[in-house]
Amino acid sequence: MTGHAEKAAPFVADDARVHWHDQALWFVRLKRDRQAESIPEWEALRDAAAAIKAHTLSRIADYLEEFERNAKTNGIQVHWTRDGAEHNDIVHRILADRGLTRLVKSKSMLTEECHLNPYLEARGIEVTDTDLGERIVQLRHEPPSHIVLPAIHLKKEDIGDLFHKELGTAEGASDPKYLTEAARSHLRQKFMAAQAGLTGVNFAIAETGGFVVCTNEGNADMGTSLPPVHIACMGFEKIVPRTKDLAIFLRLLARSATGQPVTTYTTHFHGPMRGGELHVVIVDNGRSAILGHETFRRSLSCIRCGACMNTCPVFRRSGGYSYGYTVPGPIGSLLAPLRDSHKFGSLPFASSLCGSCSDVCPVKIDLHHELYAFRQELVREKVVPLYKRFAMAVLSFILARPWAYRVAGSLMRGIMPRLPRVVVYGRWNPWGRQRELPSMPGESFRDLIKKESK
Amino acid sequence: MSSRDSILASLRRNAPPASPLPQAPSAITYSDPERQFAEAFTSVGGRFIRVATLAEVNTELEKLESYTQARKISSLVPDVGRTNVDLAALKDPHELEGIDIAILAAEFGVAENGAVWVPGSTLGPHRAIFVVTQHLVLVVPAGQIVHNMHQAYDRIRIERPGFGIFISGPSKTADIEQALVIGAHGPRSCTLFLVG
Numbered sequence: 001m002t003g004h005a006e007k008a009a010p011f012v013a014d015d016a017r018v019h020w021h022d023q024a025l026w027f028v029r030l031k032r033d034r035q036a037e038s039i040p041e042w043e044a045l046r047d048a049a050a051a052i053k054a055h056t057l058s059r060i061a062d063y064l065e066e067f068e069r070n071a072k073t074n075g076i077q078v079h080w081t082r083d084g085a086e087h088n089d090i091v092h093r094i095l096a097d098r099g100l101t102r103l104v105k106s107k108s109m110l111t112e113e114c115h116l117n118p119y120l121e122a123r124g125i126e127v128t129d130t131d132l133g134e135r136i137v138q139l140r141h142e143p144p145s146h147i148v149l150p151a152i153h154l155k156k157e158d159i160g161d162l163f164h165k166e167l168g169t170a171e172g173a174s175d176p177k178y179l180t181e182a183a184r185s186h187l188r189q190k191f192m193a194a195q196a197g198l199t200g201v202n203f204a205i206a207e208t209g210g211f212v213v214c215t216n217e218g219n220a221d222m223g224t225s226l227p228p229v230h231i232a233c234m235g236f237e238k239i240v241p242r243t244k245d246l247a248i249f250l251r252l253l254a255r256s257a258t259g260q261p262v263t264t265y266t267t268h269f270h271g272p273m274r275g276g277e278l279h280v281v282i283v284d285n286g287r288s289a290i291l292g293h294e295t296f297r298r299s300l301s302c303i304r305c306g307a308c309m310n311t312c313p314v315f316r317r318s319g320g321y322s323y324g325y326t327v328p329g330p331i332g333s334l335l336a337p338l339r340d341s342h343k344f345g346s347l348p349f350a351s352s353l354c355g356s357c358s359d360v361c362p363v364k365i366d367l368h369h370e371l372y373a374f375r376q377e378l379v380r381e382k383v384v385p386l387y388k389r390f391a392m393a394v395l396s397f398i399l400a401r402p403w404a405y406r407v408a409g410s411l412m413r414g415i416m417p418r419l420p421r422v423v424v425y426g427r428w429n430p431w432g433r434q435r436e437l438p439s440m441p442g443e444s445f446r447d448l449i450k451k452e453s454k
Numbered sequence: 455m456s457s458r459d460s461i462l463a464s465l466r467r468n469a470p471p472a473s474p475l476p477q478a479p480s481a482i483t484y485s486d487p488e489r490q491f492a493e494a495f496t497s498v499g500g501r502f503i504r505v506a507t508l509a510e511v512n513t514e515l516e517k518l519e520s521y522t523q524a525r526k527i528s529s530l531v532p533d534v535g536r537t538n539v540d541l542a543a544l545k546d547p548h549e550l551e552g553i554d555i556a557i558l559a560a561e562f563g564v565a566e567n568g569a570v571w572v573p574g575s576t577l578g579p580h581r582a583i584f585v586v587t588q589h590l591v592l593v594v595p596a597g598q599i600v601h602n603m604h605q606a607y608d609r610i611r612i613e614r615p616g617f618g619i620f621i622s623g624p625s626k627t628a629d630i631e632q633a634l635v636i637g638a639h640g641p642r643s644c645t646l647f648l649v650g
Contacts (some may be wrong), residue, residue, distance in 0.1 A: 219639025271615025
């Protein structure tokens with residue numbers, strides 16, 4: 001098992017890029033702050049959003065049935081899928097049954113989670129991601145490194161080189177406007193040739209049987225208004241009870257995500273386009289098990305704004321790929337180990353527990369407390385490596401006994417200065433790889449106090 | 455058991471205890487919602503023009519380069535614009551490609567974020583018009599500016615089956631190094647006339 005720290009190693013090796021990445025994300029965090037401060041009722045909005053999500057989760061089966069009933073009345077075909085395999089199979093069947101081989105997609109982290117693209121490509125379907133950042137990482141054969149800013153780990157020169165190779169732009173050109181224009185004409189051709197469009201779902205509405213998709217680029221709108229077949233994939237937790245609940249979430253989403261007052265396009269779908277078909281694929285894929293988890297079910301409230309990533313001091317300095325999961329950052333560090341605690345057991349430790357994530361979360365998921373609780377769970381499950389558990393056991397023995405603390409302290413002060421550097425900074429001491437240990441004082445604090453009070 | 459039934463059964467089994475739906479918090483209002491709307495719309499990359507009459511819209515349009523240079527123009531607002539593309543004659547939305555400028559009516563605007571509500575029924579025979587066009591012009595009646603999104607949803611009548619959209623400025627992206635570029639996939643510019 002390679003953990004977060006090992007996966008972060010290649011990213012942190014380039015110090016200048018780490019600082020640049022850190023600053024780029026902090027810039028987004030500051031934009032978010034300005035937007036949040038422009039709304040006096042911001043905190044009340046967060047409370048309301050959290051309460052709506054909690055209520056919805058408590059009655060989620062009823063709301064999904066209500067959604068299905070109303071969606072069918074609107075002429076939408078609803079599919080239910082237990083896991084990624086079933087989801088991929090249904091999407092493929094919708095396309096294959098109609099002989100469609102060219103699909104354009106707008107951003108959907110759910111389809112990343114289910115690995116839909118390789119599944120369809122292996123079956124002869126051309127899949128084009130149309131969000132600019134997603135198209136960039138698709139052309140690089142990489143997953144997104146951030147759920148809202150998929151190519152945030154790349155510099156414009158990287159993208160210039162890529163587009164020169166893939167789209168025939170001028171060599172060495174890296175102006176974002178020029179590169180975006182090149183992508184626009186490349187992707188227009190894809191939109192015009194597409195036979196079906198696939199989108200995610202930001203919010204599905206039980207009361208009306210419709211759903212909302214938010215984008216800035218307009219790619220979801222191109223992909224769902226030109227080809228006649230639209231497939232929308234959603235985790236069941238995307239449901240909200242009423243249309244008016246959208247006001248609360250839409251006021252929070254874009255402000256938290258990118259520091260915009262609202263996305264450019266907030267599209268409400270309540271039926272297929274004229275002469276077309278609209279399919280909604282509802283996915284469980286492990287979510288219902290999380291719902292049963294008393295401590296961690298709140299993670300299902302997430303609206304995927306990415307604010308916790310932009311603010312996280314660990315994410316900003318380790319990059320999205322260090323998490324090894326579709327959703328990185330603080331929320332991903334819960335969602336991933338909830339799925340597989342052995343594979344992703346290092347992620348709850350990829351946090352300073354500073355609480356910045358919880359402060360910005362628009363639906364008030366108590367991220368840092370949940371990460372802390374998860375660490376305890378991992379120790380109980382013995383997922384945490386033996387050496388760490390052993391070290392913690394020794395430490396708790398010493399810290400619980402004043403005499404042991406005294407003895408250990410004086411031993412350290414006596415022995416440490418005599419040890420050669422190769423021993424102190426050996427393989428056993430990962431902490432010392434980038435850091436110097438403080439020099440040992442001659443006497444303890446206890447000795448000093450004793451001397452002073454004489 | 456079908457996937458549907460097994461998912462619903464496991465959701466019922468695992469559901470947390472009931473908790474109530476909250477009230478929406480009382481929301482921000484502005485002393486001059488029209489001015490706030492104009493500021494918000496401009497901040498998202500749009501161009502705001504205040505006029506008294508529809509005739510004035512036509513005059514102002516002639517001053518826009520995107521309009522005077524346009525070869526194909528389609529307006530869905532009566533008495534506005536020199537329409538030379540008959541949308542009803544297009545059999546397929548793909549034929550919208552090549553439209554330089556589209557003029558659409560929006561029902562109302564939202565002061566807090568500069569978005570306007572465009573019901574699907576006002577988009578003509580091919581709803582793709584609002585995003586396929588190279589440039590977009592929106593016409594909104596004065597006095598139809600609500601303060602915030604809560605008021606917006608109090609007004610919206612969801613068309614079922616149907617379509618509806620909030621538009622806030624021209625299409626944009628910042629996916630390359632967080633540099634804002636206007637004109638991603640949709641319109642390269644968005645001009646809004648508040649009329650009346």
